[in-house]
Amino acid sequence: MERNTKQRDAIRQVFEEIARPLGPNEVLEAGRTRHAKLGIATVYRTINSLVDSGWLVPVELPGEPPRYERAGSEHHHHFRCRTCTRVFEIHGCPGELKDLAPAGFRLESHEVVLYGLCARCAAD
Amino acid sequence: MERNTKQRDAIRQVFEEIARPLGPNEVLEAGRTRHAKLGIATVYRTINSLVDSGWLVPVELPGEPPRYERAGSEHHHHFRCRTCTRVFEIHGCPGELKDLAPAGFRLESHEVVLYGLCARCAAD
DNA sequence: ATAGATGCAAAGGGTTTGCACTTGA
DNA sequence: TCAAGTGCAAACCCTTTGCATCTAT
Numbered sequence: 001m002e003r004n005t006k007q008r009d010a011i012r013q014v015f016e017e018i019a020r021p022l023g024p025n026e027v028l029e030a031g032r033t034r035h036a037k038l039g040i041a042t043v044y045r046t047i048n049s050l051v052d053s054g055w056l057v058p059v060e061l062p063g064e065p066p067r068y069e070r071a072g073s074e075h076h077h078h079f080r081c082r083t084c085t086r087v088f089e090i091h092g093c094p095g096e097l098k099d100l101a102p103a104g105f106r107l108e109s110h111e112v113v114l115y116g117l118c119a120r121c122a123a124d
Numbered sequence: 125m126e127r128n129t130k131q132r133d134a135i136r137q138v139f140e141e142i143a144r145p146l147g148p149n150e151v152l153e154a155g156r157t158r159h160a161k162l163g164i165a166t167v168y169r170t171i172n173s174l175v176d177s178g179w180l181v182p183v184e185l186p187g188e189p190p191r192y193e194r195a196g197s198e199h200h201h202h203f204r205c206r207t208c209t210r211v212f213e214i215h216g217c218p219g220e221l222k223d224l225a226p227a228g229f230r231l232e233s234h235e236v237v238l239y240g241l242c243a244r245c246a247a248d
Numbered sequence: 249a250t251a252g253a254t255g256c257a258a259a260g261g262g263t264t265t266g267c268a269c270t271t272g273a
Numbered sequence: 274t275c276a277a278g279t280g281c282a283a284a285c286c287c288t289t290t291g292c293a294t295c296t297a298t
Contacts (some may be wrong), residue, residue, distance in 0.1 A: 249298100250296100250297100251296105251297100251298095252295105252296085252297085252298100253292095253294100253295080253296075253297090254293105254294080254295070254296090255294085255295095256278095256291105256292095256293095256294105257289090257290100257291095257293105258289105258290085258291080258292105259288105259289080259290070260277105260287100260288080260290090261286105261287095261288090261289100262285100262287100263284105263285080263286090264284080264285070264292095265282100265283085265284070265285090265286100265297095266281105266282095266283080266284090267277105267280105267281095267282100267283105268279105268280100268281095269279080269280085269281105270277105270278080270279070270280095271275100271276105271277085271278075271279090271284070272275105272276100272277085272278090273274100273275100273276100273277100
C-alpha cells in the first residue's frame with residue numbers, strides 16, 4: 001500500500017460506505033461504480049494488503065469464503081441472513097463459555113454466529 | 125449407496141471408530157489402512173452420499189473445509205485444538221442468544237465454536 | 249524516470265465429474 | 274450378467290501469481 005491509486009481509493013471507500021462484512025465479489029461490484037476498470041485480481045491484492053496493514057480483518061463464517069470488515073471494533077460476532085446472505089455485526093457476547101469445554105481442555109477463544117432473517121427480509 | 129463395496133465399508137468403519145469430525149483426507153488415510161486401493165474421488169462420493177442419506181452431517185468451521193461426523197447426536201457444538209487441529213464435539217450450549225440479535229431480526233439458529241488446546245496438547 | 253500497481257491470463261489447491269474398467273448381486 | 278461403483282485424470286471454482294503495461298511520485 002505505498003501508492004494511492006484510484007483502485008485502492010475505490011476499495012477503501014466501499015468498505016467505509018457499506019458498513020458490513022464484504023466478500024471480494026461484493027467489493028468488486030461496488031468498487032466498479034467508482035472505478036469502472038477495477039479488476040478482481042486487484043481487489044484480492046488490495047484486500048490482502050489492507051488485512052496485512054491492519055485496516056481490514058477477515059470475517060470467516062462456517063462453510064463460506066471469507067468476508068472482510070474494517071478493523072477497530074471491539075470483540076463482537078455476526079448474524080447472517082439466510083435469505084439475502086448479508087452478514088451483520090452484532091454486539092454483545094454470550095460469555096460463560098468456559099463450562100462448555102471438556103475437562104482438561106484449555107479454552108482460548110470462541111466464535112458465535114447467528115442465523116435467521118435480517119430486519120429487511122423479516123419484514124416481508 | 126445401493127451396493128456394499130469394500131470401499132464403503134472401510135469409510136463407514138472409519139467414522140464409527142474415530143468418533144470425531146473428519147475431513148476427506150483424514151478419511152482417505154484412515155480408510156487405506158482397511159482398503160489400500162481407496163481413492164480420494166471415492167471418498168468424496170461416498171461422503172456426499174452418506175450425507176444425502178442422513179448417515180453423516182457436515183461440520184463446518186470458520187475458514188476451513190468441511191469435516192463430517194455421524195448423524196444422530198443432539199444439538200451440540202465443537203472445540204478445535206489450535207495445536208493438533210483436531211475437532212471435538214462438546215455438549216451444552218450457551219442458550220440466551222436471542223438478546224444478541226438486533227431489533228427486527230429473527231433468530232433461527234446459531235453456531236458456537238471454541239478454540240484452544242485439547243487435553244492431550246494442553247498436557248505438554 | 250522508475251519502482252510500484254494493474255489487468256489479463258495462466259497456475260494452484262481442493263472438490264467434482266467423465267469415462268473406461270471393475271465388481272457386487 | 275450388467276448396472277452400480279471405482280480410479281484416474283481432466284474439469285471446476287475461487288484465489289493467487291507471472292508478466293507486460295501503466296502510472297504515481
